[in-house]
Amino acid sequence: MKLDRQQKRTTIYDLAELAGTSASAVSAVLNGNWKKRRISKQLAEKITRIAEEQGYALNMQASLLRREKSHIIGMIVPKYDNRYFGSIVELFETMARDKGFFPLITCTRRDPALEIEAARAMLSYQVDCVIATGATDPDRVTELCAAAGVRTINLDLPGKLAPSIISDNFAGARELTRRILVSCQHRFGSMEPLMFVGGRGGDHNTMERLRGFRQAHADHEIHLDDDRVIACGYAPEKAQSALMERATSGLPFSKGMFVNSTITLEGVLRWVRLAGPVSEQEFALGCFDYDPLVALLGDNIEMVRQDVPAMLARMFELIEHGNFEPNVSEIPPVLR
Amino acid sequence: MKLDRQQKRTTIYDLAELAGTSASAVSAVLNGNWKKRRISKQLAEKITRIAEEQGYALNMQASLLRREKSHIIGMIVPKYDNRYFGSIVELFETMARDKGFFPLITCTRRDPALEIEAARAMLSYQVDCVIATGATDPDRVTELCAAAGVRTINLDLPGKLAPSIISDNFAGARELTRRILVSCQHRFGSMEPLMFVGGRGGDHNTMERLRGFRQAHADHEIHLDDDRVIACGYAPEKAQSALMERATSGLPFSKGMFVNSTITLEGVLRWVRLAGPVSEQEFALGCFDYDPLVALLGDNIEMVRQDVPAMLARMFELIEHGNFEPNVSEIPPVLR
DNA sequence: AAATCTTGCTTCATCGATTGAGCAAATGCG
DNA sequence: CGCATTTGCTCAATCGATGAAGCAAGATTT
Numbered sequence: 184m185k186l187d188r189q190q191k192r193t194t195i196y197d198l199a200e201l202a203g204t205s206a207s208a209v210s211a212v213l214n215g216n217w218k219k220r221r222i223s224k225q226l227a228e229k230i231t232r233i234a235e236e237q238g239y240a241l242n243m244q245a246s247l248l249r250r251e252k253s254h255i256i257g258m259i260v261p262k263y264d265n266r267y268f269g270s271i272v273e274l275f276e277t278m279a280r281d282k283g284f285f286p287l288i289t290c291t292r293r294d295p296a297l298e299i300e301a302a303r304a305m306l307s308y309q310v311d312c313v314i315a316t317g318a319t320d321p322d323r324v325t326e327l328c329a330a331a332g333v334r335t336i337n338l339d340l341p342g343k344l345a346p347s348i349i350s351d352n353f354a355g356a357r358e359l360t361r362r363i364l365v366s367c368q369h370r371f372g373s374m375e376p377l378m379f380v381g382g383r384g385g386d387h388n389t390m391e392r393l394r395g396f397r398q399a400h401a402d403h404e405i406h407l408d409d410d411r412v413i414a415c416g417y418a419p420e421k422a423q424s425a426l427m428e429r430a431t432s433g434l435p436f437s438k439g440m441f442v443n444s445t446i447t448l449e450g451v452l453r454w455v456r457l458a459g460p461v462s463e464q465e466f467a468l469g470c471f472d473y474d475p476l477v478a479l480l481g482d483n484i485e486m487v488r489q490d491v492p493a494m495l496a497r498m499f500e501l502i503e504h505g506n507f508e509p510n511v512s513e514i515p516p517v518l519r
Numbered sequence: 520m521k522l523d524r525q526q527k528r529t530t531i532y533d534l535a536e537l538a539g540t541s542a543s544a545v546s547a548v549l550n551g552n553w554k555k556r557r558i559s560k561q562l563a564e565k566i567t568r569i570a571e572e573q574g575y576a577l578n579m580q581a582s583l584l585r586r587e588k589s590h591i592i593g594m595i596v597p598k599y600d601n602r603y604f605g606s607i608v609e610l611f612e613t614m615a616r617d618k619g620f621f622p623l624i625t626c627t628r629r630d631p632a633l634e635i636e637a638a639r640a641m642l643s644y645q646v647d648c649v650i651a652t653g654a655t656d657p658d659r660v661t662e663l664c665a666a667a668g669v670r671t672i673n674l675d676l677p678g679k680l681a682p683s684i685i686s687d688n689f690a691g692a693r694e695l696t697r698r699i700l701v702s703c704q705h706r707f708g709s710m711e712p713l714m715f716v717g718g719r720g721g722d723h724n725t726m727e728r729l730r731g732f733r734q735a736h737a738d739h740e741i742h743l744d745d746d747r748v749i750a751c752g753y754a755p756e757k758a759q760s761a762l763m764e765r766a767t768s769g770l771p772f773s774k775g776m777f778v779n780s781t782i783t784l785e786g787v788l789r790w791v792r793l794a795g796p797v798s799e800q801e802f803a804l805g806c807f808d809y810d811p812l813v814a815l816l817g818d819n820i821e822m823v824r825q826d827v828p829a830m831l832a833r834m835f836e837l838i839e840h841g842n843f844e845p846n847v848s849e850i851p852p853v854l855r
Numbered sequence: 856a857a858a859t860c861t862t863g864c865t866t867c868a869t870c871g872a873t874t875g876a877g878c879a880a881a882t883g884c885g
Numbered sequence: 886c887g888c889a890t891t892t893g894c895t896c897a898a899t900c901g902a903t904g905a906a907g908c909a910a911g912a913t914t915t
Contacts, residue, residue, distance in 0.1 A: 186647040192667055194871055196872095207873080209872095214872085220894085221891090238663075238667065240639060242643065243643040244579075244581075244583040245580075246873075247580040247872090248873090249871090250873075250900090253580075262605075262609065263608045264602060265605065270600045273599040276625070276626050277628070286625075307576050307577045308580070309578065309580055327574070331528055332526045332527075445812065448812065452815040475755075476784065476810055479788040531901070540864080542865095543866080544865080547904085550903080556904080558863070559862085559864085578900085580901080581900070584870045584900090584903095585870050585904085
């Protein structure tokens with residue numbers, strides 16, 4: 184890799200030499216506490232000018248080595264390429280910056296090994312705090328970080344060892360299910376039990392959404408068999424092939440479907456396309472996730488939007504109050 | 520901010536003490552060149568074991584301070600919350616990691632000031648290289664980095680001072696326009712001139728796409744007035760209000776539209792919704808961008824997918840060959 | 856047996872910024 | 886004028902990891 188530096192970087196010692204002063208004075212001026220260190224205004228201005236002329240950039244590595252807190256805040260995220268996590272990451276960066284943190288983000292593509300590796304890398308970079316978003320094994324991350332004295336917060340998926348901020352999956356799923364059922368009633372004249380597609384049976388969110396899904400059926404006194412639930416994972420391909428199999432299996436099939444994320448929705452729609460004569464107009468879909476373009480194009484697709492701004496606001500609140508008790512904050516999602 | 524470290528971190532000195540050896544030996548063992556430094560296998564194993572027991576994590580700040588290359592590779596990106604940039608960032612991270620780099624990514628929300636600030640922060644973190652993706656002023660970034668001896672590469676939008684990797688916007692736009700025109704022919708029986716919505720008149724991609732747009736009209740001998748072009752920026756709100764105005768302005772309006780990104784498409788579709796009786800079925804849309812859900816749901820929406828894997832492959836090729844000549848690589852986009 | 860080589864470590868300076876301690880000159884006070 | 890205080894700065898240790906240089910003990914050669 185030919186990435187050799189072109190020239191040596193300017194340091195505070197170079198600046199000190201040019202200004203005819205000491206590195207210590209330069210440091211004090213450039214990091215803003217020259218008043219506290221009783222540097223004269225003249226010298227401060229001179230140093231600032233020379234630093235600018237020389238295009239000086241602080242060596243963060245050296246600086247952080249001396250300081251106790253890095254103000255780096257790490258976030259581990261399963262995917263970028265998705266409107267939900269994309270908006271989490273984008274807003275997280277903005278808010279972190281506003282609050283004086285330096286955000287360090289890593290995408291783990293739902294790979295548990297990468298999650299741990301990423302956490303380890305963050306510890307090496309001396310992060311002050313790690314946010315584990317949608318982590319497969321958040322407690323593992325918490326343990327690892329705790330060993331280095333670093334606090335963690337879980338986002339989107341909860342853990343037992345650190346505070347967790349998640350959507351109110353039960354209430355959201357119950358209401359979403361209700362809406363799909365109503366839509367079935369309107370469009371097909373009857374309320375059949377729905378199918379539940381996507382997610383992992385073991386993950387907390389899927390379990391809670393299933394509970395809401397079941398509750399909504401119970402609310403309408405609709406009997407729901409367990410075999411209507413297809414928790415085949417989130418990936419589009421898995422949903423697609425699961426539906427393919429299902430359709431040819433002889434098991435009962437529903438026109439109404441609860442889809443567990445836009446990622447999964449992609450697979451469901453692809454299946455609809457391939458399924459031939461039937462268009463998505465023939466289905467009543469609901470998705471526990473939000474995508475503005477789907478909201479505009481999918482006429483029969485109900486959506487639940489997780490309240491990302493509220494979740495992140497709550498997260499920074501916890502950080503600011505130093506509240507790291509392992510309890511769960513449930514944020515109500517938004518239905519359009 | 521209550522993010523105080525819980526306990527002191529384990530250092531190589533602690534490990535040295537525990538192992539009854541020197542910090543230097545510990546360092547040699549843990550960074551893998553103990554053979555070169557002639558440390559015995561026994562001691563190496565002992566140190567490794569103790570390091571593991573203690574949950575030791577390298578202090579990257581200290582390590583980087585000593586090394587000449589950081590192997591950190593920075594990327595500046597305008598948005599995360601978008602399928603195109605989302606996939607760029609996700610694939611960039613994966614590829615960078617595979618090639619032994621540590622990816623550091625910052626989102627600037629198309630704010631030129633933030634772009635510069637982000638570049639400066641990256642220099643502070645001693646990045647070996649900066650990728651400016653879709654930057655408003657890539658040359659400014661290149662100049663800033665060059666002053667610190669750091670190379671840059673432009674992605675998505677070209678600059679004059681560093682190598683640039685962009686889509687073949689002209690060819691892509693020409694073909695996309697052709698397809699929209701053909702679709703108009705099929706669906707409405709005639710080929711009217713299309714409208715061009717979104718993008719900034721000054722940006723290279725928009726200019727090239729406009730050139731392709733015009734060429735395709737010329738190919739079909741369709742006269743195109745300049746007032747069919749609405750380069751109102753990328754933001755959905757801007758496109759929406761621009762179309763609103765346009766519709767009531769008395770200027771000619773087309774059923775066929777070339778939309779400059781999925782971000783802009785959001786505004787166009789929102790306008791279609793509000794425009795009342797007319798549904799998007801009444802339009803022939805084409806979008807210079809790709810979103811899998813739009814591809815599935817938007818029956819009348821042609822899409823051009825920029826070839827992100829090819830662009831990034833080319834980018835890492837440049838890095839590996841140390842090729843930092845300021846020339847432009849055009850990557851053909853993919854039409855479905 | 857002396858000379859040389861090899862093995863397996865340790866010592867110490869270094870990277871660049873930070874900060875407590877210290878010191879000389881200027882100023883204030885009685 | 887003499888002493889205390891304030892002002893404006895410098896010195897030097899330090900953060901943790903790295904690696905060149907050095908050194909002692911054992912192995913090998915002549």
